[in-house]
Amino acid sequence: MKGIMLLPLFCHVVFPVKHSLKFYLTASSGVSNFPDFEAVAVFNEVEVAYYDSNIKTTELKQDWMSKLIGEDPQRWERNRLNCMDYHQVFKEETDTFKHRLNRTGGVHVVQQMAGCEWDDETGEINGYQQYGYNGEHFISLDLKTLTWIAPKPQAVTTKHEWDKDESRNEFWKSFVTERCPEKLKKYLNFWKSSQQRTDLPSVSLLQKTPSSPVSCHATGFYPHRAEMFWRKDGEELHEDVEHGEILPNHDGSFQMSVDLNLSSVTPEDWRRYECVFRLSGVNDDIITKLDKAVIRTNWVEKPLDLTIPIITAVAVFIIAAFGVTVYIKKKSERLKLKYFTVSFNVLGALTLDFELMF
Template identity: 55%
Template sequence: MRRFHRPQSNMKPCVTLFVLGMLLHAASATIHSLKYFYTASSQVPNFPQFVAVGLVDDVQMFYYDSNTKKAVPKQDWMDKVSEGDPQYWDRNTQKTLGSEQVYKVNIEIAKQRMNQTGGTHIYQNMYGCEWDDQTNEVSGGNYQFGYDGEDFIAFDLKTETWIAPRQEAFISKLKWDEDKARNAYLKNYFTQECREWLKKYLEYGKETLMRTVLPEISLLQKSSSSQVTCHATGFYPDGAMLFWTKDGGELSEGVDPGEILPNHDGTFQMSVELDVSSIPPADWHKYDCVFQLSGVKDDVLTKLDKAVIRTNEKPIPAIPLAVIGAVAGLVVLLAVLGLVYVCKKRNGMI
């Protein structure tokens, strides 16, 4: 597999923000993920009291909520699971139904710990693993709980103990640390069982999950004095890089990189801006927008070229010589008629 090789630069490493319910992963063709989110809510209008979703490589493939009380596939390829395991969906429905009851109790316990009697609250569990398909190793496992958007308690795979970042969760930490058998099971799940399920799901959905789609790339500019944006859209997967180079070396100054965003069709888009205000027109040919996609060997280069830039400015259309000649003739004719009119008026003819 081609590892991304990017020219040396002075860019500072970007900071990734983790939001409850969302995870962003680094661009790599070999890292795959299996994640589940269990969410219990209290007094949230028009929202089920409990929802469970499962994702493979951030593509939702499993869904359950307390209104339907049924686990269902969210991708056509998940139907293949029941071909080899006819009880798969019934078994997961019963399992998730049991989790629903537990989480409804847990959110009430959390409210008591916080000295809360009412109001809108969210209690959430996120768990899953990441797997490198080249080394066959689990590169990451995660099992954590959050309450109202903040970390509540999390499992440490290395020590097989629990971390409580807030005082209200310390009671749970003491209790769960004592359950050695459960902690040993969790470690085995995240390092062994989770990986095996992830490999199965990847095999079922390989035509979708393992595909590579190159983007459409455009150079955009609001006005002749603004930055030039290199915009890539329609690519898959989201393991991608987009950057500007000069003479083959990556630029760090005058560059404003954007984040990877999802499109409605399941593909992705991203952009990177370049300040061209100090670049002499004669040097534009030295600059390239470089797109790299995980799983694809060759880079996609788009040269900085005024001729291909799309802009909001509307140039004054050129007037054909024939039109100019016709207008000039009309002006002359009007002048002649005006002169005749004046002459006639002076002679009393009008």
């Protein structure tokens, strides 16, 4: 059971009054493109840590969690070995379930869910430990009697075996009612302190082409509780405005944008518009005036295309030359003049041959 010791490292907390922490362990067979074993830590439907038998290492999904656990390589190695050990324990339980359900081939998915709930106003703590098989409830632990509840006849044999295993039952009771809440409270305090951080963004005006909307883009702010909008003469605009979603950056900060359609705005009225960024907990807004001089764009004005005029000029020259040639030939026939060639050197480097007709 030592693999279970990894689970408290996955604890996650959030800001509501009642905090719930769940650990999902899943073993499967016959499922394509899915690992044999995975462990996921989830709080209020938010995944905070992950491990599977393919990657064989723990992945933390929240930046604050990574900072809490730190970069101790020995600790991370212990985490990895604990997960690998519990993989074997859980595999044995899965094989037992399949045998007692008389299931051999096909798809098999066994899931264990253990967790705790803590109300930080009343102090009430609830814990749960249960198993499911192929999406159906299979067996669960009654923490008051320390006996297992078997809703299916196929789980009765497992119930009797586990009821006798007092050390196993005491461990689970301690884990879901003591260890899990203790870790949860510790992580709650760390999470709250991390939320006090505020980072102001850099704000830029962007435009793809002169006819495109102007995008007011803010990046690098934290936390994500922010809003951004365009206003005209001090009044917030709702028409010709498109709001983008708040997106995460790789460093844990966030970015967002809001577009303004200027197709019906004259250049003289641009000075009446401004972009406003507002971060929760910060008194001063970041205001960016709509100014063509500060707009950043990748658009480059195309140079004048002289291809067609050049082609036209060449064509006219050829036609004119042809007309002159015909005229001269006719004239030479009338005068019965002969051709002769004159050669001369230009700067001693170039020899030009001219056919002169008189």
